[in-house]
Amino acid sequence: MNAVDNLFKQLRAERRRAFIPFLTAGDPDIRATVELIRSVADAGADLIEIGFPFSDPIADGPVIQASYTRALNQGLKVQQVFDAISEAVKTPGFKPPVVGMVSYSLIHRRGPKEFLDAAKLAGLSGLIVPDLVADEADAFADLCRAADMKLILLVTPTTSPERAKHIVSLCSGFVYCVSVVGITGERDKLPEQLTTQLAQLRKMTDLPLCVGFGVSRPDHVVHLKEIADGVIVGSALVKKMEQGGIPAVAQLVRELIAPLKV
Amino acid sequence: MPTLSPPAKPAVVPDLRGRFGPYGGRFVPETLMFALEELTQAYAEASQDPAFQAEFRRILNEYVGRPSRLYFAERLTKEAGGARIYLKREDLNHTGAHKINNAIGQGLLTKRMKKKRVIAETGAGQHGVASATAAALFDLPCRVYMGSEDIRRQELNVFKMRAMGTEVFPVESGSKTLRDAVNEAMREWMASVETTHYIIGSAIGPHPFPMMVRDFQAVIGQETKEQSVEQFGRLPDVVVACVGGGSNAAGMFYPFVNDTGVELVGVEAGGRTNVYGEHAATISNGKPGVLHGSFSYVLQDDDGQTAPVHSISAGLDYPGVGPEHSYWKDNGRVRYTSINDAEAMEGFRVSSRLEGILPALETAHAVVETMRIAAKRPKTDVVVLCFSGRGDKDCAEVARLEAGLPASH
Numbered sequence: 001m002n003a004v005d006n007l008f009k010q011l012r013a014e015r016r017r018a019f020i021p022f023l024t025a026g027d028p029d030i031r032a033t034v035e036l037i038r039s040v041a042d043a044g045a046d047l048i049e050i051g052f053p054f055s056d057p058i059a060d061g062p063v064i065q066a067s068y069t070r071a072l073n074q075g076l077k078v079q080q081v082f083d084a085i086s087e088a089v090k091t092p093g094f095k096p097p098v099v100g101m102v103s104y105s106l107i108h109r110r111g112p113k114e115f116l117d118a119a120k121l122a123g124l125s126g127l128i129v130p131d132l133v134a135d136e137a138d139a140f141a142d143l144c145r146a147a148d149m150k151l152i153l154l155v156t157p158t159t160s161p162e163r164a165k166h167i168v169s170l171c172s173g174f175v176y177c178v179s180v181v182g183i184t185g186e187r188d189k190l191p192e193q194l195t196t197q198l199a200q201l202r203k204m205t206d207l208p209l210c211v212g213f214g215v216s217r218p219d220h221v222v223h224l225k226e227i228a229d230g231v232i233v234g235s236a237l238v239k240k241m242e243q244g245g246i247p248a249v250a251q252l253v254r255e256l257i258a259p260l261k262v
Numbered sequence: 263m264p265t266l267s268p269p270a271k272p273a274v275v276p277d278l279r280g281r282f283g284p285y286g287g288r289f290v291p292e293t294l295m296f297a298l299e300e301l302t303q304a305y306a307e308a309s310q311d312p313a314f315q316a317e318f319r320r321i322l323n324e325y326v327g328r329p330s331r332l333y334f335a336e337r338l339t340k341e342a343g344g345a346r347i348y349l350k351r352e353d354l355n356h357t358g359a360h361k362i363n364n365a366i367g368q369g370l371l372t373k374r375m376k377k378k379r380v381i382a383e384t385g386a387g388q389h390g391v392a393s394a395t396a397a398a399l400f401d402l403p404c405r406v407y408m409g410s411e412d413i414r415r416q417e418l419n420v421f422k423m424r425a426m427g428t429e430v431f432p433v434e435s436g437s438k439t440l441r442d443a444v445n446e447a448m449r450e451w452m453a454s455v456e457t458t459h460y461i462i463g464s465a466i467g468p469h470p471f472p473m474m475v476r477d478f479q480a481v482i483g484q485e486t487k488e489q490s491v492e493q494f495g496r497l498p499d500v501v502v503a504c505v506g507g508g509s510n511a512a513g514m515f516y517p518f519v520n521d522t523g524v525e526l527v528g529v530e531a532g533g534r535t536n537v538y539g540e541h542a543a544t545i546s547n548g549k550p551g552v553l554h555g556s557f558s559y560v561l562q563d564d565d566g567q568t569a570p571v572h573s574i575s576a577g578l579d580y581p582g583v584g585p586e587h588s589y590w591k592d593n594g595r596v597r598y599t600s601i602n603d604a605e606a607m608e609g610f611r612v613s614s615r616l617e618g619i620l621p622a623l624e625t626a627h628a629v630v631e632t633m634r635i636a637a638k639r640p641k642t643d644v645v646v647l648c649f650s651g652r653g654d655k656d657c658a659e660v661a662r663l664e665a666g667l668p669a670s671h
Contacts, residue, residue, distance in 0.1 A: 055568040056441065056553060058448045059291040065435055078565045104289055105552040109566030131289045131552070135279065158296035158455065167292070181293060182453030 003097035003125040004150045004173040007047060008208045008229065018046040018174075018230030019221075019257045020210060021237050022101065023249075024064060025050050025081040026071030032246065033081075037088035039246050040237075041096050043253040044261070048096050049128065049232065052081050054103040059130040061185030063235040067242070078106055082122035089123035099126035099152060099173070107132075112140055116147045126150030126173045134167045141170045152176050157197060161204075168205040174230060175201060178213045185235045187214035190223060198227050222259045231260070275589060280469020280556075283592065285585035288468040290555045294448070297455040302470045304375045309477065314370065321366050322481060325399065326356045328363075330482075332489035332646070337616040338629075342636035345499065345643035349619070350486050352510065352650050359622065359651030360482060360510040361392035365461060367478030369396035372459040379454070382461040383407045383447040385440030386576035387419025388622075388651060389463030394428035396461070404428040407447040409438040412576060415670045419655060440580055441568065444554050464507025465584035468555030472512075472584050479513020486646055487517055494644060500525045500635055503648035504628040505598065506542070506578035508587045510650040515596060516586075526595065528587060529631045531573035532602035538563075542571040543600040544583040545591050558585040574603035574669060575623035575656070601627040603669070609633075610653060610660055620653030623660070 011018055021040045025033045037048060053068035053076055060068070085098055100119060107115045107129065119127065126149060132140060134153060144151040150173030155164050158181055168175060177198060179190050190211075198209055211224050212232030224231050233256055240248045275282040288298060308314040322328040331351045339347045352360040365382075372380055380402050384390030390406040397404030406423055410432040413420055423430050436442040444467075451460040465475040483501075490497050501518055503511035505528040518524045533541030541547065544559050551560040553568060561569035561581040573579040590596035601609070609626035612633070613619050621629055625648075632647040639645070653660075659670060 054566075055436070056445050058445050058554075059293075059452070061449070062435070069436060072567060103552075103566075105560075105562070105568075106566040108552055108557075109562060109564065130291050131555075133288060133290065133292055133295055135295075136287055136289060154292045156291075156293045158293055160296070163292075163295065178293065181455065183449050 002148055002150055002173070004047065004099065007097055008174065011046065011229070017225050017228065017260045018210060019044065019260055020047045020049055020230050020232040021045050021253055022049040022051060022232060022234030024053060024067040024071060024238050025084060026053055026074065026076035027067040027238070027241060028070060029074060030076060030080045030084050033084045034088045036241070036246050036249060037085070037098070038091050038094070039250040040253050041094055043250045044257045045096050045253060047230070048098045050081065050085060050098060050100050052078060052100055052102040052106055054106060057103060059183060061183040061235060063239050064184050067238045078110065082118050085124060086122040097125040098123060099128060099150065100124050101128045101130065104129050104132045112143050116143055116149055119149060120147055124149070126152050128152045128176055130154065134163065134170050137170055144172070154178055155201060157181050157191065157193060161200065164201060165204055168201070168207060171207060174208040174210045175205065176232070177201065177209050177211045177228070179211050180214045184213050190214060190220055195227050218255055218259055221256050225259060275586065276469060276473050280473065282586045282589035285550070285558050285588040286469055286472055286556050288555060289552045289557060290468045291452060293452045294455065294468070297451070298468055298470070300375070304371060305470050305474050308371055308374055314374065318367055318370055322363065326362050326366065327354065328481065329485040329489070330354050332486060332493060335617050338613065338633065339636065341612065341616055342633040344641060345636040345639035345645045346641065347632055347636050348498065348644060348646045349649040350482060350514070350646055352482060352648065353619070353621070353625070353652035357392050357395050358654065359388045359392070360479060360513065361389045361463060362395060363481055363513065364463070364475050364478040364509060365389070365392035365396040368459065368461040369400045369402065372402060373400055375459060377457060377459045379403045379458045380461050381405045381407065381447055381450055381458055382463060383440065383443035384463065385412055385443065385579060386655060387412070387416040387423070388577060388655065390430070391419050391422050393461045394423040394426040397428060398426045405431050407431050407433050407443040407450070409433045409440065409443050411438040412440065415576065416655065437570065440576070448555070464509040465512040465586060466507040466554055466556065466582055472556065472586055475509050476512040476516055476586060479509050480516045482510065482513040482648060483515060483517035486514065490646070497521055497524050498644040498646040499639065500527060500645040501648070502527045502529065502628050502632045502635065502645060504529045504578060504624045504650060505545070505583060505587060506531065506580045506624060507582065508584040510648050512584055512586055514648040515590070519595060525597070527631060527635065528596050528598045529628045530598060530600040531575055531578035531627060532600035533572045534603055539570040540572050541600070542573040542579050542581065544581060545587060545598040546600045550588065553582040556585050558588045559583050559591065574606055575627065577622065577624040578627065599631060601630045605630045607660070607663060619649070620657070621649065622651035622653050623656045625650045
């Protein structure tokens, strides 16, 4: 059984929610990424999402984009990201499944099949491909299924119910629910229609629903705990990494996770 | 001898998914799908609505000054010493380039969709100026995303946009040029999609943009066909256009696609050399990949990261190309070649001195290829050059280069 499915099965049995940190690979350098993955796992992350830096990330806000630019300016290669993940997940006692956030440009250049082989070898359990919409995803979804690699697709506030049905039919592992219209980044408040949106999705699928985009503070987590199966935090952690390094990120993960542990 | 094809057949490409053969499609975040579906629907209706088409034609005629002239360039012809060279004078349009055709079309569509605001990206500023112009005409607030490097280099166009009431928004990310301006405009659109239309400037991006921009620019090729028959009684033997994203070329070539006796030639920017990073000849040197929402030829490294590009001409300085050009490349309907920086400078000089027409540096690339083709053909043949824009915007840059200063980009 895929590690992502295992995780959510276990969390459901324990009536817990997943905490999912997003980390940019190679920022500030790829050695730090190995340490960072280990640290957030120690701090209690249930699942870890690793961003593969891309030169033209149109779905990402300024914080993540700048982290991608920093990583690429040092000449980071895709293979180094796989190698770092591989090293981190082999750490004795390492538990959380790791999924990659990868632009389809990178997947296409290596070849979808070859990319999945490398991802599998590195120990990845799933992929989020932010620029591969369901309409274009049939062939890649088949390859992912054959490779037992979860393909996590996004549903947004502008997604129609018809589209949402199609998306969840191709999606596996969990559904990435985008909380806001727009790009990644921190926000003061999460929109109210999120509750309605998640309730509608529940009627369409049994897959876990995890919420990301704009989640940055413990009070957001407290709110989401009631309606979602998991909480994804990205920009706030990437910014912390830039400001205070690994200890600061681990500290923020502990603070954000606390409301989920009670 | 080439003859007129029957009236335009229904477009076989793109298909309903926006595919030109394998190219095109929609590689965008899910958030944008709502807007792209809405736009596809609105454009499908508008393109079948005689009232919309009549209004588009009326504005092109009364405001833009169409039809643009097809002009026999006698001195360029003499210099090349072969086939007769005609210029399709898109430089004579209001705002000085072909970009206005598309900006007017999308501006009208914005009104039809009842969106309240427009955004656009620009490199050299020609599309930014065209969008600012359409925004003023249609009374829409407008923001143009422009790389901070380009803002510095294109003072005049920045001034023009601001004078027309447009906000010029500096883009500080990445290479601070056109590619980053496209990224930033798409990002903004994701957050403002419910109220805002994104006037994309070239035949690039996710479906339906490549098809829609081509259709709005197709007036260039349609007029050229009619004027050819009027002026020399048949279709030209060769049609030449420069290709960055490829909107003037798509608009010029599309109406000729079924006229298989007409050779079509696209000219890319060869830059300094054909070494990675030193040119912008996407079709000549690139591979199929994904950039800015569609699958097409692209300049990338072996990981799929977008390559740095260079051209003397800011409008051709782009690492991608419209998906229909990739389709025409593969099916052989269009021949693509490249002209380098130094050759383009010579094209600028020769057109200026012999015809008294200063070409945009983009156009100057096509001037050179046109003269080469003409030189190899008999005097009875006709080569038409899509003279996509005028050179005022590039005068400062040409002066710098002629003074031996380094290129500003």
